[in-house]
Amino acid sequence: MLKVVGASWQKTRIGTYILIGAGLLVVAAFFVAGMDRPEYDGTYCATAFWTEKVGLQIEYWKQQNDLVNIPKGAARICYKDSIYQNGWAQLEIETQRSYPDWVQALGAGMLEGSLTWNNIYNQWLNTIGSACDKDENAQNFCTWLRDTISANYFATKQRALARADHDQYWHQIALYFFQLEGLEAGFKRGASRSRSDVEEEIPFVDFLLMNSAADIQDLKIYYENYVLKEGNGGQSEKNFFLPSATMFTKIFQSEANSGWQLLFGHSSAGSYSSMLRIQKRYKFRYHFSPDQRSNTVPGVDISFTGYPGILGSTDDFYIVKGRQVQSIVAGVAIKNENLDLWKNVPVTEAIPLTARVMAANRISQSRRTWARAMSRHPFTGNKQWVSVDLKKLNALEGSQHSNGGEVENEIDIPTKSEVSADGLIWVVEQLPGLLHVKDVSNSFLNGNTTWVANGVPYFDEILEASRVPAENFSMDLPDGDELNTLESVEKYLRLNGFRGDLLGxxxxxxxxxxxxxxxxxxxxxxxxxxxxxxxxFMRFHHNQNEDTLTSESHVVVDLATELEVITERRPVRNDMRAIAMRRGSGPFKWSTVVERIPGAEHEGHPDEWDFDHVSPKWAW
Structure with missing residues (x-):
């Protein structure tokens, strides 16, 4: 047809090529449509590259399945927000020791801020943003708090930078602030990149506030009693009498020659508004000093349960690993009625508890050195800590572990009366201006091998100083033989749990x-x-009716038995005025409580919190 209308042979050939190309594209389209497309699980990754000439640059890799081969750069991150699926987001960051420590810290912060910016904003809105605008008293307190923490930040960072060359602890404190500054920069970058118009900007001082969550309650007590000078003469009932976290520790030698075992349980206590949760893993290859020729710190690999925008676990739960260390570090808030302790505490010199704990986790090879690091600046953040050295537990077996497997030594496993494991377990307790530490390994293993902590001081010295009536916070402990599995520990923590939304x-x-x-x-x-x-909430056990064991077995929920057990082991305590585990409590749902507890912000939360357990699978 082209020839008929007078087209040249060259134009005819071009037209033919176009038709052939179009046909090939159609065939290719059918072929591609028939191919299996990759399925992603919502994991997003990014890398921070750095050169002295250009500085830090971030490359985003969108959704990924092959996490192992994400380019390393100075720092890399993979993040998955699955809060609506299982109640947790998951974040993993790795840095490389060939880069200066400040580059690692700044890059890690920028990556985290840019990928988690939306949850950071929601967390700030639900906690700091709403609490500080609640009423005039709250506004006045937050104004004082922001001024105090800002001044503290500038002074502490300068001290840290000045001493970092000669003091490994201060070097880690400086890196904490570099990471925090990177977090704020990354947050702004992430919001801008997503073209999202956030209703309010988060000032840097509020990033400091979020990371001082463990200190703010103490600072509020100080503010009400020593700044306003018209305090009520004691902590309010709400601050003091609401239960703290619960921590369960048991080390025992199991029967059937299964060896020495650790069982550990921890249940955080906190505001429902704060429940945007992240499982985090920081694999930071920092050095002992700014000099890159110095050794890498022992605690390179730190996993913890945390929150958006916070660089440590304000839950106070850490798993710390490295070439020279393998340990569990966990804590609960200590109750304190002695306001006189605040008289000699230099609040303006306080270092955020999160920074202190992360520094101790990184530089400590033993539990003794961890306790020593925590003994510096015991001002705010009243806590009771237990730190367990898992390598010492290995030593009790009389065996040696290596990457090649397990090598048995020809010695008998020591009996309970012969156990000596100095350095296995250390307890650290802090009140304002006071700190007591002790290696409790031998007394623990050769005495009562089960310990439940719920905010009452362990040491007599701290208990006396706190003026806490310990009998008001007792918890019944079942026979030791009943708590030999994680399932039994879980049930125990549930039985002794507290639900403030069930107080009518x-x-x-x-x-x-x-x-x-x-x-x-x-x-x-x-x-x-x-x-x-x-x-x-109580997950009631289901018992099958043996008379009706068919393919569709009839299931009977033995509620009466379960409730009887609850009543026996958890009497109503005077300070709580309710058992908080009443019949039919079930999973928490925001939609059923908003009328009874108005003003509790929960932006970004699922409505119903009925999730199974999560076990993170890390890539690096």
């Missing part, structure tokens, strides 16, 4: 908001860890 007309949006469970078998060198998110 006096309901408060506060309670135990998670459960973390960890076990370690020293003989096999195996560990198990999983965590539940959300206010805890």
């Amino acid at each position: 007309d006096e309901s408060v949006p506060y309670g135990n908001i998670d459960i973390k469970l960890f076990s370690f078998n020293a003989k096999r060198g195996l560990s198990d860890y999983h965590a539940f998110a959300g206010p805890i």
Whole structure:
């Protein structure tokens, strides 16, 4: 046809090529449509590259399945927001030791801020933003708090930079602030990149506030009693009487020659508004000093349960690993009625608890050195810590573990009366201006091998100083033989849980908001860890009716038996005025409590918190 209308042979050939190309594209389209497309699980990754000439640049890799081969750069991150699926987001960051430590810290912060910016904003809105605008008193307190923490930040960072060359602890404090500054920069970058118009900007001082969550309650007590000078003469009932976190530790030699085992449980207590949760893993290859020729710190690999925008676990739960260390570090808030302790505390010199703990986690090879690091600046953040050295637990087996497997020594495993494991377990307790530390390994192993901590001081010296009536916070402990599995520890923590939304007309949006469970078998060198998110509730056991065991077995829920057990082991305590685990409590749902607890912000939260446990699978 082209020839008929007078087209040249060259034009005819071009037209033919176009038709052939179009036909090939159609065939290719059918072929591509028939191919299997990759399925992604919502994991997003990015890399921070750095050169002295250009500085830090971030490359985003969108959704990824092959996490192992994400380019390393100075720092790399993979992040998955699965809060609506299982109650947790998951974040993993790795840095490389060939880069200056400040580059690693700044790059890690920028990556985290840019990928988690939306949850950071929601967390700030639900906590700092809403709390500081609640009323005039709250506004006045937040104004004083922001001024105090800002001044503290500038002074502390300058001290850290000045001493970093000669003091490994201060070097880590400086890196904490570099990471925090990177987090704010990354947040702004992420919001801008997503073309999202956030209703309010988050000032840098509020990033400082979010990372001082463990200190703010103490600072509020100081403010009300020593700044306003018209305090009520004691902590309010709400601050003091609401239960703290619960921590369960048991080390025992199991029967059937299974070796020495650790069972550990932890249930955080906090505001329901704070329940945007992240499982984090920081694999930071920092050095002992700014000099890159110095050794890498022992605690390179730190996993913890945390929150958006916060660089440590304000839950106070850490798993710390490295070439020279393998440990569990966890804590609960200590109750304190002695306001006189604040008289000699230099609040303006306080270092945020999160920074202190992360520094101790990184530079400490033993539990003794961890306790020594924590003894510096014990001002705010009243806590009771337990730190367990899993390598010492390995030593009890009389065996040696290596990458090539397990080598048995020809010695008998010591009996309970013969156990000596100095350095296995250290307890650290802090009140304003006071700190007491002790290696409790031998007394623990050769005495009562089960310990439950719920905010009452362990040491007599700290208990006396706190003026806490310990009998008001006792918890019944079942026979030791009943708590030999993670399932039994989980049930125990649930039985002793607190749900502030179940207090009827006096309901408060506060309670135990998670459960973390960890076990370690020293003989096999195996560990198990999983965590539940959300206010805890009783998961009643189901018993099958033996008379109706068919393909569709009839299931009977033995509620009466379960409730009887609860009543026996958890009497109503005077300070709580309710058992908080009443019949039919079930999973927490925001939609059923908003009328009873108005004003509790929960932007970005799922409505119902009925999730199974999560065990993170890390790529690096």
